[in-house]
Amino acid sequence: MKPGLWHRLDHIARSLVPVLLILGLVIVSVVPTRLPGYGTVAPMLAVIGVCHWSIVRPDLVRPSIAFGIGLFEDILTGTPLGLGAFVLLMVHGVVVAQQRFFLGKSFFVWWWAFGIVAFAAACVKWVGFVAVTGSVADPLTVFLSYALTVFLYPLLGRVFASVEVSLAREG
Amino acid sequence: MTGLPLLPRLPACRGPGTGMARTAIAGNRVRGTGLWGAWVVGHRTDGRRIGQWVTGDRIAGQGRRDVKQPAGQMSRIGAVRSLFHRFAFLTLVGTAFSLMLLGKADTVLVDRLRASVGDALTPVLDVLARPAANISDMVENVRGLASIRAENARLKDENARLLAWQAVAQQLEAENRTLRGLLNFTPAPPASFISTRVIALTEGPFVRSALINAGGRDGVRKGQAVVTGAGLVGRIDRVGLRSASILLVSDFNSKIPVVIEPSRNRAILVANKNRLQLIYMLGNGPVAPGDRVVTAEDANVFPPDLPVGVVSGIDDGTILVEPFVRPADVEYVRLVDYGLGGILRSDSEAGDVR
Numbered sequence: 001m002k003p004g005l006w007h008r009l010d011h012i013a014r015s016l017v018p019v020l021l022i023l024g025l026v027i028v029s030v031v032p033t034r035l036p037g038y039g040t041v042a043p044m045l046a047v048i049g050v051c052h053w054s055i056v057r058p059d060l061v062r063p064s065i066a067f068g069i070g071l072f073e074d075i076l077t078g079t080p081l082g083l084g085a086f087v088l089l090m091v092h093g094v095v096v097a098q099q100r101f102f103l104g105k106s107f108f109v110w111w112w113a114f115g116i117v118a119f120a121a122a123c124v125k126w127v128g129f130v131a132v133t134g135s136v137a138d139p140l141t142v143f144l145s146y147a148l149t150v151f152l153y154p155l156l157g158r159v160f161a162s163v164e165v166s167l168a169r170e171g
Numbered sequence: 172m173t174g175l176p177l178l179p180r181l182p183a184c185r186g187p188g189t190g191m192a193r194t195a196i197a198g199n200r201v202r203g204t205g206l207w208g209a210w211v212v213g214h215r216t217d218g219r220r221i222g223q224w225v226t227g228d229r230i231a232g233q234g235r236r237d238v239k240q241p242a243g244q245m246s247r248i249g250a251v252r253s254l255f256h257r258f259a260f261l262t263l264v265g266t267a268f269s270l271m272l273l274g275k276a277d278t279v280l281v282d283r284l285r286a287s288v289g290d291a292l293t294p295v296l297d298v299l300a301r302p303a304a305n306i307s308d309m310v311e312n313v314r315g316l317a318s319i320r321a322e323n324a325r326l327k328d329e330n331a332r333l334l335a336w337q338a339v340a341q342q343l344e345a346e347n348r349t350l351r352g353l354l355n356f357t358p359a360p361p362a363s364f365i366s367t368r369v370i371a372l373t374e375g376p377f378v379r380s381a382l383i384n385a386g387g388r389d390g391v392r393k394g395q396a397v398v399t400g401a402g403l404v405g406r407i408d409r410v411g412l413r414s415a416s417i418l419l420v421s422d423f424n425s426k427i428p429v430v431i432e433p434s435r436n437r438a439i440l441v442a443n444k445n446r447l448q449l450i451y452m453l454g455n456g457p458v459a460p461g462d463r464v465v466t467a468e469d470a471n472v473f474p475p476d477l478p479v480g481v482v483s484g485i486d487d488g489t490i491l492v493e494p495f496v497r498p499a500d501v502e503y504v505r506l507v508d509y510g511l512g513g514i515l516r517s518d519s520e521a522g523d524v525r
Contacts, residue, residue, distance in 0.1 A: 027292065030382070031299045032372040032499070034307040039374030039499050040445065063256075067263045071270070075288045076371070078378040078416065081281050082270030089263055129377050132271050135423035138444035141376035 014167050018060045019069070021163065022049035025156075026073045041144040043152050046073050046084070047091055047121050051114055052160045054092045055102045057167075066092035080132040087125045091117055110157070115150045122146040286411035289382055293414040296370040297384050304502050362474065365390055365506040370414075372498060379422035379442070381405070381498060385506070386413040394472070396507045402478035402495030403427070403466060404504055419498050420479065421447065428469035429479055431462050440464065440479060440492060447480065447492040460484050464492050474507060 025045040033039070046069055053061040070085030077084075094117055095102070102110060126142050129135070274281050315322065350356075367389070371382035385391050387410050397404040397417050405425065408418040418425055420442070427440040429449070434456025438449040449464075462482040468475040483493035 027295065027299065030371040030373055031296065031303055032369055032381075032502075033303055034499055034502070036497070036499055039372055040376070042373075042375050063260050063263055067267065070267075072288075075285050076292070077373045077375070078285065078380045080271055081274035081284075082267040085270065086264065086267035089260070089267060093260060125377070128271075132275065133423065136444070137376045137423075141445060145376060 015060050017163065017167060018049075018053040018057055018160075019065055021160070022046060022053065022061075022069050023072065025049050026069065026076065030076055040141055041148055043145060043149040044118065044121065045149075045152075045156070046070070046088060047118055048114075048149060048153055048156050049160070050088045051091050051095055051117055052157055054095045055099055056160075056164055058096050058099065061092070063089060063092055080129065083125065083128045083132060086128065087121050090124060091121050094120070107154070107157075111150075111153060114153050114157075118146055118149050118153075122149075282409050285416070286386075286409050286414070289409075289414040289416060290386065290411040293370065293382075293384050293411075296382065297368070300368065300370045363390075363508045365395075365508075366503060367391075367506065368503055369417075369498075369501055374419070374421070374498060379419040379425075379498070380408075381417040381419060381501075383415050383417060383504060383506075384413065386411045386415050388412055390508075391415045391506060392508065396466070396473050396477060397504050398477055398507055399496050399501055399504055402480065403473075404496050404498060404501060406473070407506065417504070420494055420496075421445075421498070427479065428467040428472060429464050430467045430475075431456075431458055431464055431482065433462055434458060437467055437469065438490075447494060449490040449492060452490070458482060458485070458490055477507070 025048070029042060029045045050061060050066050050069060054066065066088040067085045070088035071082070073079070073088075074081050074084040098113075102113065105113075122142050122145065126137055126139065129137055365385055367383045367385035369381050370384045373380050381404075383391075383397075391407060391410050393407055393410050395407045397406060403420060405417040405419040405422070407415050408424075409416040420427065420440070423442055425440075425442055428437065429440045430437055431449075434454060436452055436454030436456050436458060438452040440447055441450055442448075452458075460482050464479045464482060466473040466475060466477040466479060478495050480492040480494040483491045485491070
C-alpha cells in the first residue's frame, strides 16, 4: 500500500529531527550567556551532536549533512570557512567506521570513546586553525573547551537517546 | 507488555545497516534501531498487533536482511555503493580544503556569505538572546539585593566626589571656551552614535566576534568603533543589511593603535592567546601598571582617546593590558562614527558587503 501524504510528511519530519537538533545546538552555542569565562571555554556542541547521531542514525546524518552543519558553524562563528566542516566530516567518518565497536557497549565505553574522538577533533581544529590563519590559539583554552565538551556529553547523550527512542517508537 | 515470548530472539548477524529501520526478521518488523535497543513490531497469535522495545545484546549487530538477492549481485551492488560513498566522502573533504583556500583568496565573497547568513538568523538570535539577558539580569538583581545598603553608601560617596568633579569640569569648560575663542580653534566634527543589541557572541579559543542587530540599513559601516560606557569593545568588520559583525579587541586579527596616557607613548594593542599586549612601542616614557591605555588616531582607524584598558603588568618585557570591557557582560553597544576614513574603509571601498 502506498503511504499517504501525511505519512510521508511525518516520515520526512522525523528524519530531519537529528539535523535540526544539531543546528539548534550550533545556534544556541553563539547566544550570549553573560556567564563570566564561559564563552572562552564554550563546549563543542556540534561535535557532540554529530558524533552521537552518526553512530545511532547514520542513515539520517550522512557525510554531506555533517559537512553542511560544519559549514554553517563556520559561517556563523567566523572560524575559517571549511575548517569546522572538515572537523565534523572527520568525526562522522571515524565513528561510522567504528560503528560496530559502539553497538551494544555500556555507556561508559561510549563516553570514553567519545572522549578520544572529541580530543582528536579539538587537535585537528587547532592544527587546522594554525595552518590556515598562522595564529596560535591557546592550547589550554582548547583543552578546557574539550574537557567541558566531554563533561557535557552524558547530559546531551541522554536527551538525544530519549529523542531517538521516541523517533523509533512512532516511526 | 505481555508480548515478549512471541518475539523471537533476534539473530546476531552483522551488517552495515544496523542503524536502519524497517528490517524484517522472523515475521516481525524492526521499526527502528537505537543506541540501546530496537522497537520491534509483530503480531500475536490472536492477530493483535503489538510493539515492543527490545534492548541490549539481543539486537547487537543486527543486520539488514529484508531483500533476498543472489550473492554475486549483492556483493557487486555493495561494492559499487561502497565506492560511491567513499568517493562522495573524499569529494566533501576536498571541498572543505577548497573552501579554506577560497576563504583566504576571496574574502569579499566569504564576507558576503557570512553577512547573508547573519541577516537571515538575526530574528532567531534576537529572540534567543533576550531570555538569556533576562535571566542574567534577574540573577544580578537578586545578588544586588544582598549588598544594597553597602552599594547605597558607596554611591552616595561617589556622588559627592562626582559633584566636586562637575564643578571642576564646568570651570574648565568655560576656560576652554574662552581659550578656543582666543585661538580661533576649529572644533572636531561631532560624532554620531548608533545604539544596538548584541545578539550573538563567540569568544572561543579561535575567534572572538559578536553579532549586532543593526546593519547597513541603520547606518552601520565597516570600520566604525564599537564602545560601551566603560570603553572600547571592538570595531565593525562585516556589514549585512540588518546585522553586522564586531571584531572584538581580543581577536587575533585585532590590531589597535593606542596611546599610553601618562607617558604618551604610542603602541599597537594585539591579542596573544588569552591576553592583550602592547607591541611596537614608540616613545621612551616610563610605563607602569595602572597606566590608562586609550585609542590613538593613527591611520584614522579609531577616533582618539576612547578608553581601552589599563596596564596590568609587565611580564618578561611584555606589557600586558587588562581591558575595561568584558564582552560577556555587554548587552547593548554604541557604534561611534566620527566620519573617519582609514584602513578598513579603504578595504570596504574595494568590496563593501552591503
